[in-house]
Amino acid sequence: MRIGVYVCHCGGNISETVDVKAVAAAAEQRPGVVLARDYSHMCSDLGQKLILEDIKEHNLDRVVVAACSPHFQGATFMNVLETGSLSPYVFEMANIREQCAWPHFGEPETATLKSIELTNMAIAKAGLDESLNKKTMPIGKRVLVIGGGIAGIQASLDLADSGFEVHLVEKDPSIGGKMAQLSRTFPTEDCSACILSPKMADVPANPNIELLTYSEIESVEGYLGNFEVTVVRRSTYVDPDLCTACGLCEDACPVKVPSEFEVGLRDRKAIYVPFDFAVPYKYLIDESVCLRLTKGGEVCGLCQKACPKDAIDFSRKSEKIRFTVDTIVVATGYDIFDATEKKVYGYGEYKNVITALEMERMIVNGAAGTPIRPIKGRIGFIQCVGSRDEQVGNEYCSRVCCMYATKLSQLLKRSDPTREVYVFYTDLRAFGKGFEEYYKRAQTDGVKFVRGRVAELLEDPVTKSVTVKVEDTLSRQMIEAEFDLVILSVGLKPNAGTERIAEILKLTKSPDGFLQEAHPKFRPVDTLKEGIFLAGAVQGPKDIPDAVASASAAAARAVRLMNQGEFSLDPVLAYVHEDICDGCSLCVDSCLPGAISISSNVAQINETLCTGCGICIAACPLDAMDLHCYANDQLLAEVEAAISERRDGETRIIVFADDTTTYRLADNVGTGKLSYAPETRIIRVPSGTRATPALMLKALALGIDGVFVGESESKSSPYAGIGPALSRNIEQTRSILREHGIEPERVRAKEFVTIMLGGFVAQLNELTAFAENAGPVSEKKKKALKETLANGLPRAEAQVAQ
């Protein structure tokens, strides 16, 4: 082993406080170090050259730079190593600027001592560095889009136009989704069908899109770059190539059932096209109601006789279609809230209580000159039906109902100003572009908005008019008013199709039941599964503009992965010491991304699924699981080096700092020149969960006086499930300490955000003070702890995550 160590002055930033020569001199004494230099600016061209030349001349195979934070210049030095034909991963940095010179700037002796130890720690870790390289995997240009609503259509078109091969799978006989059913769209009042139908037509016309309607996903296996998809395409019993959509069969069919598209307000036949701008525009037979297909034999068959093209074939079967894709976009949308669940509003019971979606269809049919029923004088809208209502278990706001009620109410009022139209709302949410203006217009046009949550609806047994009981919370008056028609502004909820897809793809859901994004701010269309993206209302209630924006974003995120023809994997990935692993499979369930499987009695890591969180390592009772770049022996070596210069009576605290938040927080504290207990030694880990109970206990057994784990808040962590995993680790560690009569408070953890400077300082100072007060752990207890560790920790109870 030939390690080169470089101590940087940082133009005085470091050297004014830290005795850099002493640091280099101490480093030179460490095993494996062949040379140690100090230099004014290591990151400068000259500094870089220094390293390059040494690599050549002295045959260095590891490099340690004691300088600033690795988040500052780490990448620079890694490039230098690559230029020098070394792996960029045989490199470590000791952060003696942010962690020594700056926070302890008035105390040169303390800062120097800490710098020496930090450098020793980096050297110890470097000695065990593996010569890794970024892995690259080939990736193709094939995408599966699930769901053909406006979001799925938009994502498909964007991807296809960028030259990617799209398979669009829609469960219904036509694409279009809910938008196809709407009258006009707020706030511009475009005719919904008119702006949607050209986009729908573009789908089959695009040579890069394979459209599979009336089809459902049966299974998806594999991972990014290699998802194997099985689709079941249901039989329509009509040959689409022969059917000219003349409609003669429909006229002949004797079976009438409520039309899904018209939300049951009109009937369709057993052989039908879903609606007049359906894509594909082909007839199909509903096998659940067709006389021939339900009764068999030679029953009915009138459609077949009527068809001049002989397109109808009762023996057509559903088919399974298999293909492989590289990425997946989920756009399965939403369902409206089932208003019968809100019993006080009497939906399904009272004749004149309808949902807003029914009103959309009534307006469209009315405008087309075929009204479904007359819309009489006094009309009331009730908002937040099924949303913001803990009684029905939905706390969230559905986001679109305020505006669609604003739209429907003014369309009704404007088309007949003698109508009296009221909207009873909880809060009116007009948050989007042009929305407030549109709301104003409704008021100007004479729609009356009343703030109050409707308590109850009561139907008159004879006239069937409906009495609304509500408190007007602005004038504080109880109102009882009678209406001819009451429209429930039903909320949006996750649909059954989404549930199914989430199961198949193993996607997580947020508490509201919609699918969970990887990060609410920065990765709003990614999922935690690499290569699977969310588009539209499947992620949460969205109006059309937002659904389309998220669809285009999902397409762009998918392109980002596929465009290069290959993608690279960070080598910080789990790996298994196969000689130790006994295939017990305890680790399998601890991994939320599902990267671990057992094959021939040994755990296997799927590297495209592994995110490198390290949660699995604590789950393994044999220490067989490990993590590249942050291996068990490396972290332990760092711990040992953290007491290499300890003088009698000195306290040492190890801080495992997660790289996303705590490590950067410590940088910010240093930059702010905030001083904190110099007895602390920070060890960088990808996530706090990497600090396993075994590691923490070993540190204490070695004579460390306290262990602190800094972790990101769950919501800002890139890893899934770290919160519960961290508590599990801390709990287990503390309970073993208790058993050994060692104060459990020596081990602490805290979730941070990067601006909690004061909190960070206070936490470290508190723990240091506690450890100082408690004094060192007695030799006897350390010995007992070591024995326990040697016998292996008890297998934790089945650590099923989630």
Added chain:
Amino acid sequence: MKPTTQTKKRRSTKRDDSPQPVHARSSRTMFPYYPGCTLKTTAQNFEDSALATAAILGIDLVEIPRWNCCGVVSSLVENDRMHHVAPLRNIIRTQEMIAERGGEIESRLVTLCSMCTNTLRRTNLFLKENPEDLEAINDYMSLEDNYEGGVEIVHFLEILRERGFDAVTNKVSNPLEGLNAAAYYGCMLLRPKDIGIDDPEDPTIQENLISALGAAVIDTPYKKMCCGSYQTVQDRYAVAELAYDILTHAQREGAEVIITACPLCAFNLDDRQKEVRERHPDFRSIPVLYFTQLMALAFGLGEDALGFELNSVDPRPLLMAKGLLAPR
């Protein structure tokens, strides 16, 4: 809405009345029973009909000794420990009875009046959920045994539901065919939700009973509106207006009688019809019965059990005209 013998479409009959396992089922079951003040006075017909019909169903209701007012007159709205003393005393009486009688009696106290049910249940739930308050009240009531939390309060209707309404139908000798009956619940049986005996938005328990007795169910959305309760003392006309709404809506749906489980609701809907007529000359009166009176009628019981003479609007002419009650 047309009268139907079945409950209506959305009103599922399945949900509630599937018989649930009960404790040892000998041919007769004994329950501790709390009558409450009104059932011994103005609502004596409620108690008489209840005890008689229960007996026919093999249910013996044994009055707990030394019971006192359920405590409804001191409100339970606030978390005020004093208000729980009266109800708790009755619960302790029950606990004693259960202890004395060993396994021969159920550990559930049966109630009839919805107000009493509500008051006793709220106290019971509150004390089970708040052990500190229970301890404090136990300490305060130093002359009583400590309450151990083992008593349950059930309404007689719940007992019927849990045994299955078929068991009721089996005892019907005078099916109430041709009678249109609407159930009225008011607030106390249903709210707050966690102590209600049925879905507060869509109760069906009395409807299922009506069907079981052979009468037609009339459904009215007004069945869970407030009757005005104690406002009847302050402002009888305010209550009369509420009664007018409730009664006329039911009548317009086709109801000929209304059944209820609450003496106060019964008073407001029945006795206050005088005031309703004063204000609304077009109003036609309508009999208001306790559900147990309807049962007694269908079980073919005599006047002692029926107690119609205490009803303000006399149901007998109607029932005789329908051939459901023998002319005297």
